[in-house]
Amino acid sequence: MTRWWIALMAICVAAACRRLQPGDPVRGLSAAERAQFDSGRAVFDSVFTPEKGLGPLFNANGCKECHEDPAAGGTGDEVERHATAFHANAPPGSRMCDELAAQGGFVFQNHVTPLLHAALGIDSEPIPSAATAVGRRTTPEIFGFGLLDAVPDSEILAYADPDDRDHDGISGRPNRFFDGRLGRFGRKALVPTLREFNDGAFSAEIGITTPAVPTEETVAGTPIPPGTDPAPDPELSDHQAELATTFVRLLAPPEPLQMSREARQGRDVFIRVGCARCHRPVLTTGDSPIEALRYKKVAAYTDLLLHDMGPNLGDICLALATPTEFRTEPLMGLHLKKQFLHDGRASTAEQAVEMHGGEATKARDLFRALPAGDRAALLAFLKTL
Amino acid sequence: MDRVTLLSLAAFIAPVALAAQARPTVPHDSVRGAIRVVDVRARTLEVTTGVGFALRVVRLQVPAGVPITNQQRGQHEPIRLAELKPGDVVRASFGARPTGFVAYTIERVGRMDAGVHSTP
Numbered sequence: 460m461t462r463w464w465i466a467l468m469a470i471c472v473a474a475a476c477r478r479l480q481p482g483d484p485v486r487g488l489s490a491a492e493r494a495q496f497d498s499g500r501a502v503f504d505s506v507f508t509p510e511k512g513l514g515p516l517f518n519a520n521g522c523k524e525c526h527e528d529p530a531a532g533g534t535g536d537e538v539e540r541h542a543t544a545f546h547a548n549a550p551p552g553s554r555m556c557d558e559l560a561a562q563g564g565f566v567f568q569n570h571v572t573p574l575l576h577a578a579l580g581i582d583s584e585p586i587p588s589a590a591t592a593v594g595r596r597t598t599p600e601i602f603g604f605g606l607l608d609a610v611p612d613s614e615i616l617a618y619a620d621p622d623d624r625d626h627d628g629i630s631g632r633p634n635r636f637f638d639g640r641l642g643r644f645g646r647k648a649l650v651p652t653l654r655e656f657n658d659g660a661f662s663a664e665i666g667i668t669t670p671a672v673p674t675e676e677t678v679a680g681t682p683i684p685p686g687t688d689p690a691p692d693p694e695l696s697d698h699q700a701e702l703a704t705t706f707v708r709l710l711a712p713p714e715p716l717q718m719s720r721e722a723r724q725g726r727d728v729f730i731r732v733g734c735a736r737c738h739r740p741v742l743t744t745g746d747s748p749i750e751a752l753r754y755k756k757v758a759a760y761t762d763l764l765l766h767d768m769g770p771n772l773g774d775i776c777l778a779l780a781t782p783t784e785f786r787t788e789p790l791m792g793l794h795l796k797k798q799f800l801h802d803g804r805a806s807t808a809e810q811a812v813e814m815h816g817g818e819a820t821k822a823r824d825l826f827r828a829l830p831a832g833d834r835a836a837l838l839a840f841l842k843t844l
Numbered sequence: 845m846d847r848v849t850l851l852s853l854a855a856f857i858a859p860v861a862l863a864a865q866a867r868p869t870v871p872h873d874s875v876r877g878a879i880r881v882v883d884v885r886a887r888t889l890e891v892t893t894g895v896g897f898a899l900r901v902v903r904l905q906v907p908a909g910v911p912i913t914n915q916q917r918g919q920h921e922p923i924r925l926a927e928l929k930p931g932d933v934v935r936a937s938f939g940a941r942p943t944g945f946v947a948y949t950i951e952r953v954g955r956m957d958a959g960v961h962s963t964p
Binding site for chain 1: 876877878880890891892893894895896897898899900901929930931933953954955956957958959960
C-alpha cells in the first residue's frame with residue numbers, strides 16, 4: 460500500500476513540476492477558474508462564418524486563425540494593415556495624429572465577405588488617400604498578457620522619463636487612450652486593458668459585434684450596405700466575450716529555457732549594454748481578483764512605455780505615439796518567435812537588435828562593439844527567454 | 845456586469861443611438877473621448893472614442909446655451925466652445941435627433957497627453 464502511495468505522490472509531484480507548455484494556464488487556478496479557462500478556449504477556438512457574424516470586413520475568421528502557433532494564444536503568419544495620418548507641423552493645440560477613425564481606421568481589414576464583395580466589388584477595405592503611412596503588423600503572442608494587465612499603472616509610470624532627466628538618452632513615455640487612461644496593449648501601447656484589447660479585436664479583426672462594440676466597422680467611413688451582414692447584433696454575447704478574455708487572461712507566459720553558463724553571462728551583458736533600460740526584466744503585478752495573478756513577478760522584459768526607435772522602423776502614429784515611437788516589445792516567449800519586430804522584418808533576434816535605432820542607438824552600438832564571445836553570450840541569453 | 849463592460853458600453857452608446865435615429869424617441873446617451881475637431885462656426889464637435897482597436901468618431905451639434913464646463917480640482921468652471929481644443933478629453937451627454945446627435949452637456953475632464961485620473 461505504501462508503495463502505491465509513494466508512486467501516486469511521485470506522479471502528482473511530476474505533474475505539478477511539469478514545465479508549462481505554450482497554451483497552458485497559469486499555475487494555481489481554482490477549479491472554477493480552470494473551468495472558465497477551458498470554456499474561454501472554446502470561444503477563442505471558434506470559427507466564425509458570415510452566418511455567425513463574420514465580417515463583413517475582417518482579417519481572420521476567429522482568434523485562433525492568427526494566434527495559432529505553437530498553440531492557441533501564439534502567433535501566426537498573417538500580416539495586417541494599420542494606417543493613420545501624421546501631421547508633424549500641426550499648429551499648437553491640435554493633434555498631430557489622425558487615426559482615420561472617421562474613415563474606417565486605423566485597422567483596415569484585408570478581407571470581405573462574399574455579400575460585401577457583391578455589394579461593393581471590393582476584396583479588402585480601401586486605405587483612404589489621407590493616410591500618410593501604412594504599417595504592417597504581425598500577430599503578437601498573447602501568452603502572459605493577463606499578468607501584464609495586472610501590472611499597476613503606477614509601476615509603468617515610475618519608469619517613464621519623458622524629458623530624459625537622468626540624461627541616459629532613454630526617455631520612455633506613456634501612451635494614452637482617447638479617454639486619457641494609460642495604454643499598454645498593442646505595438647503602440649494604445650489599449651488600457653486586456654478586456655478592451657479583446658473586445659476591440661472581435662470587432663476590428665473578425666467583424667464580430669459584442670455588447671461592448673455593438674456596431675460593425677465602416678467601409679472607409681461609410682456604413683456597410685444593408686443586407687451585407689445577416690447575423691443579428693450583438694453577434695457574440697457579453698458572457699462569451701468575457702470567457703474569451705478569461706482564457707487569454709489566464710494563459711501562462713512561456714517558461715524561459717534553462718540557461719547555460721554562456722546564457723547566464725549573456726544576461727549580464729544584456730544589462731551592461733543597456734538593453735534592460737527599456738526591456739525591464741521584471742514587472743510586478745498588483746492586486747487582482749485572481750490569486751494566480753496577484754502580486755506576481757513577471758519576467759516581461761518590457762516597461763510598456765513608448766520609445767523612439769528611429770526613422771528606419773517608423774510607420775504610423777497612434778494616439779500620442781509618433782510614427783517612430785513603439786512600445787518596448789515584451790521579450791517573454793522570445794524563444795518561440797520566428798519573426799521579430801512589429802512588422803516581422805527581422806528573421807532573427809540578432810537582426811532585430813541590429814535594426815534598433817533612436818533611443819536604442821547607444822545600446823545597439825555597444826552590442827555591435829562587443830567582443831565575439833560577449834555578443835554570442837547575449838544572443839544565447841535571448842534565446843532562453 | 846463588470847466595470848470595463850460598463851465603460852465600454854458608455855463609450856459605445858453613440859453608435860447604438862445612431863441605429864435608433866429613425867425612432868421618434870430621443871435617447872439620452874453619453875460619450876467620453878478625445879476631441880478630434882472643433883468647428884466653432886458650425887458649432888460642432890467630433891470626438892474620437894472606441895474600445896481597443898475598434899475606434900469610432902461621434903459627431904455632436906452643440907447648440908448655443910449647452911453647458912460646457914472645465915473640470916478642475918473638483919470644480920466645474922464654465923467655458924466657451926472655442927476654448928475646447930483637439931486632444932481635450934471630454935465627457936458629453938447627448939441625444940439623437942433627426943439632424944444627428946445634439947449635445948446636452950459637455951465637460952472637459954483633461955488632456956490626452958496629460959492623462960486623466962478620474963474614472964470615465
